[in-house]
Amino acid sequence: MRHTLTALARNCGAALRALLALTLLTGVLYPLAVTGVAQTFLRDQANGSPVTVDGREVGSALVGQRYTLPPEDQDDPGEQPRPDPRWFQPRPSDGLGTNSVNTRYDLLVSGATNLAADSPELTRDIAAARERVVAFNSVPGHAVDPEEVPADAVTSSGSGLDPHVSPEYARLQAPRVAAANGLTTERVNALVEEHTEGRTLGFIGEPRVNVLALNVALDALRPDAR
Amino acid sequence: MNAQLAGVLQLTALLGALALAHRPLGDHIADVHTSRRHLRVERLVYRAVGVRPDAEVGWTGYLRGVLAFSLVGIALLYLLQRLQDVLPGSLGFATIPPDQAFNTAVSFVTNTNWQSYSGEQTMGHLVQTGGLAVQHFLSAAVGMAVAVALVRGFARTSTGALGNFWVDLVRGTVRVLLPLAACAALVLVACGVIQNLSGIHHVGQFLGGTQQWNGGAVASQEAVKLLGTNGGGYFNANSAHPFENPTPFSNLFEIFLILLLPVALTRTFGRMVGSTRQGYAVLGAMGVLWVAFAGLMLLTEHHGAGPAPELAGGAMEGKETRFGVSGSALFAVATTGTSTGAVNAFHSSFTGLGGGITMVMMQLGEIAPGGVGTGLYGMLITAVIAVFLAGLMVGRTPEYLGKRLGPREIKLAACALLVTPALVLLGTAAAVALPTPPDAMLNGGAHGFSEILYAYTSAAQNNGSAFAGLSADTPWYNTTLGLAMLLGRLLPIVFALALAGSLAAQRRRPATAGTLRTGTPLFTGLLTATPLVISGLTFVPALALGPLAEGLAA
Numbered sequence: 001m002r003h004t005l006t007a008l009a010r011n012c013g014a015a016l017r018a019l020l021a022l023t024l025l026t027g028v029l030y031p032l033a034v035t036g037v038a039q040t041f042l043r044d045q046a047n048g049s050p051v052t053v054d055g056r057e058v059g060s061a062l063v064g065q066r067y068t069l070p071p072e073d074q075d076d077p078g079e080q081p082r083p084d085p086r087w088f089q090p091r092p093s094d095g096l097g098t099n100s101v102n103t104r105y106d107l108l109v110s111g112a113t114n115l116a117a118d119s120p121e122l123t124r125d126i127a128a129a130r131e132r133v134v135a136f137n138s139v140p141g142h143a144v145d146p147e148e149v150p151a152d153a154v155t156s157s158g159s160g161l162d163p164h165v166s167p168e169y170a171r172l173q174a175p176r177v178a179a180a181n182g183l184t185t186e187r188v189n190a191l192v193e194e195h196t197e198g199r200t201l202g203f204i205g206e207p208r209v210n211v212l213a214l215n216v217a218l219d220a221l222r223p224d225a226r
Numbered sequence: 227m228n229a230q231l232a233g234v235l236q237l238t239a240l241l242g243a244l245a246l247a248h249r250p251l252g253d254h255i256a257d258v259h260t261s262r263r264h265l266r267v268e269r270l271v272y273r274a275v276g277v278r279p280d281a282e283v284g285w286t287g288y289l290r291g292v293l294a295f296s297l298v299g300i301a302l303l304y305l306l307q308r309l310q311d312v313l314p315g316s317l318g319f320a321t322i323p324p325d326q327a328f329n330t331a332v333s334f335v336t337n338t339n340w341q342s343y344s345g346e347q348t349m350g351h352l353v354q355t356g357g358l359a360v361q362h363f364l365s366a367a368v369g370m371a372v373a374v375a376l377v378r379g380f381a382r383t384s385t386g387a388l389g390n391f392w393v394d395l396v397r398g399t400v401r402v403l404l405p406l407a408a409c410a411a412l413v414l415v416a417c418g419v420i421q422n423l424s425g426i427h428h429v430g431q432f433l434g435g436t437q438q439w440n441g442g443a444v445a446s447q448e449a450v451k452l453l454g455t456n457g458g459g460y461f462n463a464n465s466a467h468p469f470e471n472p473t474p475f476s477n478l479f480e481i482f483l484i485l486l487l488p489v490a491l492t493r494t495f496g497r498m499v500g501s502t503r504q505g506y507a508v509l510g511a512m513g514v515l516w517v518a519f520a521g522l523m524l525l526t527e528h529h530g531a532g533p534a535p536e537l538a539g540g541a542m543e544g545k546e547t548r549f550g551v552s553g554s555a556l557f558a559v560a561t562t563g564t565s566t567g568a569v570n571a572f573h574s575s576f577t578g579l580g581g582g583i584t585m586v587m588m589q590l591g592e593i594a595p596g597g598v599g600t601g602l603y604g605m606l607i608t609a610v611i612a613v614f615l616a617g618l619m620v621g622r623t624p625e626y627l628g629k630r631l632g633p634r635e636i637k638l639a640a641c642a643l644l645v646t647p648a649l650v651l652l653g654t655a656a657a658v659a660l661p662t663p664p665d666a667m668l669n670g671g672a673h674g675f676s677e678i679l680y681a682y683t684s685a686a687q688n689n690g691s692a693f694a695g696l697s698a699d700t701p702w703y704n705t706t707l708g709l710a711m712l713l714g715r716l717l718p719i720v721f722a723l724a725l726a727g728s729l730a731a732q733r734r735r736p737a738t739a740g741t742l743r744t745g746t747p748l749f750t751g752l753l754t755a756t757p758l759v760i761s762g763l764t765f766v767p768a769l770a771l772g773p774l775a776e777g778l779a780a
Contacts, residue, residue, distance in 0.1 A: 011294035018275045018392060019298055019364070022399055025267075026450075027360035030404060031443040034411045038421040038445065042412075046421040048429065048439065048469065057430035062418050062468035065431050084433070091547070109344050110463035112544040112572040114695035116673035117532030118776055122575075126538045151540030152547050158466030158554075158571045164547035203227065203235040205474020206550030215432055 051212060053219070059212050064090045064163045067215065083136060085180040088173050088218070090211045091152050092129055093160035110159045129154040137176045142185075148172060164208035167196045181222045191217055233524045233552025236478055240556070241517070243482055244489050251486065252493020252505070258401045259374045259394060260498065271396050282387035285727030288375055291391030292368060292719055296335055299361060303331035306357040307349075315352035317425050317440060322348065329704035334358050336715035337365035337597055339451075339458030339567050339690035340707060342699040346440050346461050351423070358458055359447040363407070366454030366487070367398035369599030372719050373491060374398075376603045377498045379726030380627045383734045388726055402487075403454060410449035410483055417479070418472035419445040444469055452483035455597040457567030457690045465557070465570040466546055477553045477570060484560045484568070488512075488595035491602045499627055503745030508605055510750035515594035515757070516563050519583055523555040526579045531780040535577060544572030555580070562587035565597030567690025574669070574677070574693040578780050581673075581693065582773030585680055588687045589650070589765045590757045591643065597688065603722045605753070609744070610639040610725070612756040616742050625741055628734035635728055642721035646686045647764045649710045653682035654768065656706070663702050668695030672779070676772035681707060686714035 038046035049061040059065050067087035071079050083089050094113050115122035133153050134144045150168040170192045178188040195214045199205050264272070264279055272279045283291075306313070307322035307330060322330065326342055333340045334357075343349065349358065371394035378388050415421050424441030431437055444460045448470050451458060461467040471477055489509065496505020527541050528551055535541040545554045554571035561568050562584040573584045587594065593604040610626055614636050617624030624631040631639075657663040657678050667674035673695075680693040685707040692698070698707065743749065 007290065008294070011290045012298055014275050014277060014392065015291070015294040015298040016302075018271070018295065018395065019302060021271045021274045022364060022396070023356060023360045025271075026363040026399065026404065027356040030408065031355050031359065031446040034408060034415075034446040035421050035423060035443060037412060038415040042415045042421075045418045046415050046445070047424075047441075048420050049418050049472075050429065058432045059437070060429060060468075062472045063437070064468075065437060067433055087433075109347055110461050110467050111344070112463065112466070112575065112694070114572055114574040114668055114693070115534070115543065116574060116669040116695070116776070117534045117541070117543075117577045117581075118671070118673060118780065119534060119669050122534040122543060123537055126534055126543075149539070151535075151538040151542040154538050155543040155545075157546050158544045158569070159461075159463035159468060159546065161463070161468055162546050162548075163468060166547060199227070199232055200474045203232045203239070204478050205548050205553055206229065206232075208547045212432060 051216065053216055058216065061210065061212065062163055064093070064161045064211065066090070085136070085176055087215050088165070088170060088177060088211050091162050091165060092154070092156050093162070094125060094156045110161055112158045112160065113156050126154045133172075137173055139176050139179045142175045144172060163210055163212060165211055167192065167207050167209055170196070170209040170214065177218065181218070183221060183223075187221065188218070191221065229550055229552055230524065230528050233528070233555065236552060236556060237517070237520055237524070240478065240481060240485070244485055247486060248490040248493050251490040253497060255370075255402055255490060255494040256497035258397050259494070265400065268396050268400055272392065275392055277390070277392045279390060279393050282390050284386040285375075285388050285723045285730075288388050288391050289720060289723045292372065292723070293716065295364075295368065295391075295395065296716065299335040299364065300331045303334060303357050303361060304328060306353050307331065310350060310353055313352050316350035319348055319350050325701045325704040326699060329708040332708045332712050333690065334361040334456070334458055335365055336688050336711045337369055337454070337456055337565065337600065338685060338688040338711045338715070339456045340685055340692065340698075340711065341458055341690070342704055344462035345459060351442060354447065354460060355443045359443070359450065362447065362450040362454050362456045362458065363399050363403050364395070366403060366450075366456065366598040367395050369597055370398045370402070370487075370491070371395050371599065372722055373599035373602040374494075374498075376606055376722050376726040377495050379729035380606075380629060381499045382730045383732065385730050386727070388723070388730055403450065407446070407450040407453055410453060411445045413479060414445045414448055414476060417476035418468075419448055419476065420469045421445040448480075449483065451568060452480050452566065453487060453598075455484060455488065455564045455566040457561065459568060465568045466572070471570055474548050474553060477549050477557065480568075480570070481557050481560045484564050484566050485595060487598045488564055488601040491599065492595070495602060495606070501745055504627065507745050507750050508602075508609065508753065509595075510747065511753035512593065512595040512601070512605060514750070514754050515590065516559065519563070519587055519594070520556060520559040523559045523580055523583050524552060526577055526583065527551045527555045530577060531579070531777070532577045533780070541577050541580070544575030546571065558584050559587060561691055562689060563592075563594045563596070565592040565600055565687060565689045567684065569691050572694060573680075573691060574695045578673075578773055578777030581676060582769060582777055584691070585676070585683055585769065585773060586761070586765075588683045588689045589647075589761045591646065591761060592687045592689065593757060600688065604718070607639045607642045607722060607725070608757055609753055610635060611643065611760070612749075612752045613742060613744065614639075615756065616752060622740055625735055626744060628737065629729045629732050630735060635725060638721045638725040638728070642718045642725070643760065645717045645721075646714050647761075649686035649714050650679075650682045651764070651768060653686065653706055653710050654679050657682070657702075663700075666697040666700055666703065668697070672772055672775040676776065679768055679772050682710055685710040688715050
């Protein structure tokens with residue numbers, strides 16, 4: 001018995017020393033070395049791929065953001081944000097929670113809805129999202145056909161921070177964006193075309209449009225610059 | 227090109243890359259674990275630990291090392307979280323409550339990486355980089371060490387010695403995981419994964435106002451999270467988060483990283499037992515199972531059955547635009563087939579049958595191709611059972627790699643294979659039967675049952691992914707899932723090392739005309755069918771109540 005206990009204590013002592021030595025290698029030296037190289041040679045990427053326009057930081061090329069009108073009542077935190085018709089809109093992000101553990105910072109928390117394929121709540125959300133997309137994007141002389149609304153326009157992404165929409169969803173928004181900005185639909189469609197990225201090497205990933213890049217380019221075209 | 231064809235091409239490119247990479251890497255790992263040379267940094271570690279690197283021990287001594295290292299790892303990680311608020315680098319986050327800290331500590335040390343917290347709002351730099359990411363390396367290195375010990379059991383004759391756990395642990399970390407992770411991390415940074423030491427910071431937005439983000443050593447953690455088949459992400463959204471997985475290329479690269487070491491270790495096995503054919507027979511079984519389920523997953527997700535995907539016009543709920551259905555389906559099969567548990571799309575929102583496939587991949591026993599080390603020793607134990615079944619059919623005493631599989635060996639292998647199903651089914655039954663736990667389900671009906679079945683499968687098989695609708699941050703789930711992870715990791719290791727000990731002690735028997743030849747396609751077929759039969763008999767009743775009921779109703 002005594003022998004077993006001393007053997008175990010010796011093993012735990014060795015384990016603790018091994019853990020500390022390996023923590024130094026893998027938890028201190030390794031991340032610092034990678035950070036050093038990354039910050040020297042890949043500065044932009046290592047810091048979140050920021051996008052600047054005329055010296056002003058407007059977001060990250062990789063992370064989605066909202067393009068909404070200012071709230072009508074500043075003091076009502078429950079007010080639903082209303083999309084701004086002048087800008088291309090991203091996918092819904094119903095899964096995004098707000099900070100529930102630590103109220104010191106109001107961090108955005110990434111996440112999905114996790115609703116199942118047979119969830120009545122999800123089917124309701126999708127039907128409602130489709131109605132909103134149709135109503136919001138129909139302009140005089142151009143009514144959106146509900147059949148044309150692509151899947152990504154009515155579903156939330158995994159991260160809730162999807163920076164892209166499908167080219168179909170961008171094209172669907174073009175007439176509304178054109179009307180709100182006093183541009184022709186042809187011009188806006190050409191802009192969408194320019195900003196459509198194909199599959200990497202022709203087969204990796206899916207065709208997509210970066211909403212921030214599209215809106216930045218759109219801003220440069222608008223007759224009434226902000 | 228349509229999306230299905232693009233998916234098939236991505237699958238083909240992945241298999242091609244693995245075919246190229248697994249040979250040199252597998253040979254390297256074999257050399258690392260048979261070499262007599264010690265690097266200078268390794269000698270320093272051995273001196274600090276206080277072990278003689280050239281002394282070898284038997285299976286009980288090896289097991290004591292594994293257990294001591296795992297328990298000390300859990301204790302230290304628990305303390306780091308409990309003391310987070312008083313330690314530096316906390317980003318202002320509070321201390322973690324005891325049940326969640328226990329769950330998380332066990333989760334990372336057992337290579338499970340189940341997460342009942344949201345990284346970006348819970349864990350500061352010190353815990354993430356100095357605690358969690360460290361276990362990304364070490365839990366993988368422990369798995370690799372146990373696998374190597376079992377392979378030595380087959381390779382060695384008439385000896386009690388299985389090697390030196392500390393040497394296998396340190397070499398696996400220093401010579402295999404660290405260099406691979408460093409290269410992979412830089413590739414990920416080049417794609418756009420962040421790697422900085424900034425705290426919470428504000429980023430300007432297009433229409434004014436700001437978004438708030440944590441910075442962090444994300445790329446260095448992401449690389450080893452995937453290479454070590456860990457899966458515990460920096461952010462809540464895991465590899466769906468644009469800062470963890472920014473582009474379609476990074477996505478394919480991450481799937482490659484997940485599969486790389488488990489596949490390469492079959493080559494290591496072949497080299498160490500002196501016949502690469504034996505390695506390919508094992509790899510063949512892993513490959514057939516993985517490719518078959520990957521194909522099935524592409525098919526079901528593109529078909530998009532179920533009320534919600536049909537209404538939306540595609541199964542895009544919980545999936546990112548840049549990966550699409552194909553990139554998400556391939557990632558899901560890779561992560562559940564390897565005990566990784568990272569996700570780039572949310573399995574709970576997959577179609578009914580797609581969600582079922584993710585569960586089956588885990589329930590096969592995490593052997594197609596399984597986690598780093600755990601996949602290989604799991605598959606070798608399955609091979610022992612397969613040889614035994616073949617022996618029963620022809621009425622001969624079974625032999626594998628020249629070692630006789632007597633009652634003791636078969637009992638140990640059977641115990642190793644039965645531990646996890648018992649944990650899964652008992653845990654699920656308890657959670658469903660007891661009055662309080664089911665309240666945590668997000669979805670109702672068959673899918674609600676699936677959420678619970680998935681949670682216990684994921685924990686006991688040390689996968690770590692979730693049907694994340696389940697609110698698992700309750701004392702009940704934190705505690706029972708923590709225990710399932712701990713027992714699901716350590717008990718199979720006990721049986722695997724005991725098996726290694728009794729194999730190493732044997733003499734090698736010469737092959738005769740009646741010996742089942744195990745380096746052949748016939749044996750690969752047997753090895754493919756065995757886990758299907760075992761997990762089919764075990765799990766079909768439970769699957770019928772969950773994903774099958776949901777999928778067939780669609």
